[in-house]
Amino acid sequence: MNPLFRPFDLAGLALPNRIVMAPMTRQFSPGGVPGQDVVDYYTRRAAGGVGLIVTEGTYVDHPSAGTSSRVPRFYGDEALAGWKRVVDSVHAAGGRIMPQLWHVGATRKAGRGPVPEAPVAGPSGLALDGTELPGPDSVLTLSDLDDIIAAFAGAARAAREAGFDGVELHGAHGYLIDQFLWSRTNKRTDGYGGDPVTRARFAAEVTAAVRAAVGPSFPVIFRMSQWKSGAYDAKLADDPQTLENVLTPLIEAGADAFHASTRRYWQPEFEGSDLNLAGWVKKLTGHPVITVGSVGLDVVFTTSLAGEGIPSRTEIGPLLDRLERDEFDLVAVGRSLIADPDWPAKIRDGRTEEIIAYQNGMLAQLH
Helix, strand or coil, X not given: CCHHHCCEEECCEEECCCEEECCCCCCCCHHHCCCHHHHHHHHHHHHCCCCEEEEEEEECCCCCCCXXXXXXXXXXXXXXXXXXXXXXXXXHCCCCEEEEEECCHHHCCCCCCCCCCCCCCECCCECCCCCECCCCCXXXXXXXXXXXXXXXXXXXXXXXXXXXXXXXXXXXXXXXXXXXHCCXXXXXXXXXXXXXXXXXXXXXXXXXXXXXXXCCCCCEEEEEXXXXXXXXXXXXXXXXXXXXXXXXXXXXXXXXXXXXXXXXCCCCCCCCCCCCHHHXXXXXXXXXXXXXXXXXXXXXXXHHXXXXXXXXXXXXXXXXXXXXXXXXXXXEECHHHHHCCCHHHHHHCXXXXXXXXXXXXXXXXXX
C-alpha cells in the first residue's frame, strides 16, 4: 500500500490517510466572513480525498491580530456561522477539518483592516528585520498578553462548539507566537524573554489556555518553523538539544502534535543526520508530526506568481520512502492541492498522467 494511504490516529481523531491540506491564505472572505465560496473550496478538497484539512489562517479576537479585512475571522456570530457551514459541508463530504488560529503580531501593516486603528505590536516592539516598530504601543504589555491568550482560548472553544475536529495554533513563519520564540524579535527582560525556554513561555501559555478551553480529548496541533518570512536562514535552534528545550514546554502545556514547516522537506535540519525538521521533532518528542515543504511542486511560490520562475514538479518517491520509515507521520500538501482538489484521489489510484496533464495546464497559465 502507498504509505500516504495508511490510516492514522491523531490524538484520538481517526484519519483515513496521511495527506493534510496545508493552510494557505486566500483573502476570499470579505469582511472576515467565510461565504459559500469558502464552503465549496474546502468541500472539494474533502471530496477529493484529503485526510485532514487545516484551514487558512483565521484571526483571533484581538484588535492587532490581523492585517486584512478579507482574511476570515474566528470570532463574531456572522463569521462563526460561516465556519459552521464549512464544517458541516466538509463532514458531509467525508472530510475532517481544523481551523488555524492566528495573530500576525509585528507583521501587521499599520492602518489595515480588520481594525485599522489598532497598533502594530510585538514582544519587544521590533519588526522581523530588527528595526523598531512605529507608535507608542508597539510593545505588548502583560495585560495585552492576557487578552491575546484569552482570544486564542475563546477561538478554540468556538471551534469545538462549531464541530471542528481540532485546532492548529500558528506558531511559525515570524508571526506573533513565533516572534516570542525567536531571539531577534524577543528582547524582553521579564519572564517572557531570555533563553529558549523562557522565550517559549508565551507559546506554552497559549497552548495551555487552549487545552483548558477544549478539554483533554480535542486535538491541538502546534505549527512551528525555523525560517521566517524574509528570513529564510533564521533559526530557533542550532542543535537538537536547543530544539528539545523549545518543544518541551509546549508538550507539557498540552500540544498533541506538531506541524514542522520547512521550505524543502528533503533538506536535513542539523549536520550529521538526514532527518528534516519534522523528523527531528518526532525523534525528540515522540509526538505525531506533519512535514511540509515543496511536496509536488518546487520553486518559491511568490516568485512564480510574479512571473519570475515557473514551478517544476518534484518526485514523490523520496517522500514516500521517508514516510514509510516513519520519519514523520503526516504530509501537508500546498500548491499541488490548491491547484487540483482531486490530487489525493489521483495519487491513490495511480493516475499520474492526469496529475501531470493538470499541472501542465496550470503551469502554462502561469507562464
